[in-house]
Amino acid sequence: MKRIKGGKMGNYQLIATAAMGLEALVAKEVRSLGYDCEVENGKVIYTGDEYAIARSNLWLRTADRIKIKVGEFKAYTFDELFEKTKALPWEKFLPEDAEFPVVGKSVKSTLFSVSDCQAIVKKAVVEKMKQHYKRSTWFEETGAYFRIEVALLKDVATITLDTSGQGLHKRGYRVDQGEAPLKETLAAALVLLTNWKADRPFMDPFCGSGTIPIEAAMIGQNIAPGFNREFVSERWNWIPSKVWQDARTEAEDLANYDQPLDILGTDIDHRMVKIAQDNAFEAGFADLIHFKQMQVRDISTNKQYGVIVGNPPYGERLGEKKEIENMYKEMGQAFNALDTWSKYILTSHEQFEQFYGRPATKKRKLFNGFIRTDLYQYWGKRPPRQNERIQEK
Structure with a gap:
C-alpha cells in the first residue's frame, strides 16, 4: 500500500498497542501501510505524520489503539515526574480549551500510587499550559478530548496521547452479541x-x-475496519480535516x-x-x-x-x-x-x-x-x- 503524502506535516512517534501474542501481526499490518517499526511486548513502535495517525486508525485490524508518545523518561520521585512531564511540548498538542483527563498504570516502579501519578501529571500539564497560554486561572476543558496516559514500567515513565477514542475493536457493526463475545x-x-x-x-x-x-x-x-466509525483525533485542530478525507x-x-x-x-x-x-x-x-x-x-x-x-x-x-x-x-x-x-x-x-x-x-x-x-x-x-x-x- 502506497503512503499518502501531504504538505508540511509533523513527525510523531506512534505506538500501536496489541494484545499479547498479536504483536507480530500488528507489525506486519504497520509495515503494509509503508512504515518501518519495532516490536516490543504489547506494542509496535513507528514514526509517522498526521496521515499515519489517520491511516493507522482506519486500517489496523489487529491493534487495540493508536497512541502518540509525547515523552519517555526515568522517574524515581514525584518531583522528577512533575518536572519532566512539564518539560514536554504540550503546547504542540493541546489547544487552550482541550479536555485532557489523565489515566495511568504502574508496574514494578518506585512510584506505585497510580492516582498520585495521574494527579502529578495533570498538574504538570496544567502548569505548562498556563505558561504557554499566559493564564493564571484553571482551564474550562470544554473542547476536543485528549486522553493522556502515564505508564510506569521499571521506573520508566511513558507519556502518551490516545488518538483512537474507543478501542479499535469497536468497528461499529455489532448491534447485539452473546455472553462471551470474541473481540x-x-x-x-x-x-x-x-x-x-x-x-x-x-x-x-x-x-x-x-x-x-x-x-x-x-x-x-x-x-x-475503521471505515464506518469515528476517531477522537478527528476533532483535533492540528490534524487538518483534509488528512481524514484523503485517508477515507x-x-x-x-x-x-x-x-x-x-x-x-x-x-x-x-x-x-x-x-x-x-x-x-x-x-x-x-x-x-x-x-x-x-x-x-x-x-x-x-x-x-x-x-x-x-x-x-x-x-x-x-x-x-x-x-x-x-x-x-x-x-x-x-x-x-x-x-x-x-x-x-x-x-x-x-x-x-x-x-x-x-x-x-x-x-x-x-x-x-x-x-x-x-x-x-x-x-x-x-x-x-x-x-x-x-x-x-
Whole structure:
C-alpha cells in the first residue's frame, strides 16, 4: 500500500498497542501501510505524520489503539515526574480549551500510587499550559478530548496521547452479541493467521454473533475496519480535516466490493444465528455471508480447499466439560472427511487434540481476553498448481 503524502506535516512517534501474542501481526499490518517499526511486548513502535495517525486508525485490524508518545523518561520521585512531564511540548498538542483527563498504570516502579501519578501529571500539564497560554486561572476543558496516559514500567515513565477514542475493536457493526463475545481484533487475527484467500470457501461452525465471518468478509474485500466509525483525533485542530478525507478516500478506492465471497457461519443456537445476521446486515454483508442453525457434527460439504476458523465453547463452566469434550469428538469426526480443508480451532482446553482425535499440525499461543488459549492448526492438502491442472486435462 502506497503512503499518502501531504504538505508540511509533523513527525510523531506512534505506538500501536496489541494484545499479547498479536504483536507480530500488528507489525506486519504497520509495515503494509509503508512504515518501518519495532516490536516490543504489547506494542509496535513507528514514526509517522498526521496521515499515519489517520491511516493507522482506519486500517489496523489487529491493534487495540493508536497512541502518540509525547515523552519517555526515568522517574524515581514525584518531583522528577512533575518536572519532566512539564518539560514536554504540550503546547504542540493541546489547544487552550482541550479536555485532557489523565489515566495511568504502574508496574514494578518506585512510584506505585497510580492516582498520585495521574494527579502529578495533570498538574504538570496544567502548569505548562498556563505558561504557554499566559493564564493564571484553571482551564474550562470544554473542547476536543485528549486522553493522556502515564505508564510506569521499571521506573520508566511513558507519556502518551490516545488518538483512537474507543478501542479499535469497536468497528461499529455489532448491534447485539452473546455472553462471551470474541473481540473483533482477535477475530481478524484468527483469519489473518490462516492460509485463506477470498476466492476460497470459508466457514465458522461456532459463529456466535458472527464476528469471525464478518471480519473475514472485510479482509476478503479489503475494507478498512475503521471505515464506518469515528476517531477522537478527528476533532483535533492540528490534524487538518483534509488528512481524514484523503485517508477515507484511499480506503474507499482500495476496497474491492466486487470480490465474490463464499462465507458460511453456523451455530447451534438459532438466537445467535439471528444476531449474526443482524450484525452482518449492519456491516453491509447481508447478501454475502450466509448463516444457518446447525450442530457441528452435521457439517459436511463437497467444496474443496476451504478454511474453517472456529472459537468453540471451552468448557470452563462447572458441569459443561463432558458435554464440550463430546462435541470436540464429534467435530473431529465431521472434519475428518474435509481433507482438503484447513482448520483453525481456538480453545483453552488442554486436551483438545486428544478429544478431537488428531494432533495439530501447529499450535500458537494466544490470549482471548485474560484466558490463555491455543490456536490448533490442521493444514489441509494444497490445491494443485495451475500448470499441474493443465497437465491433468
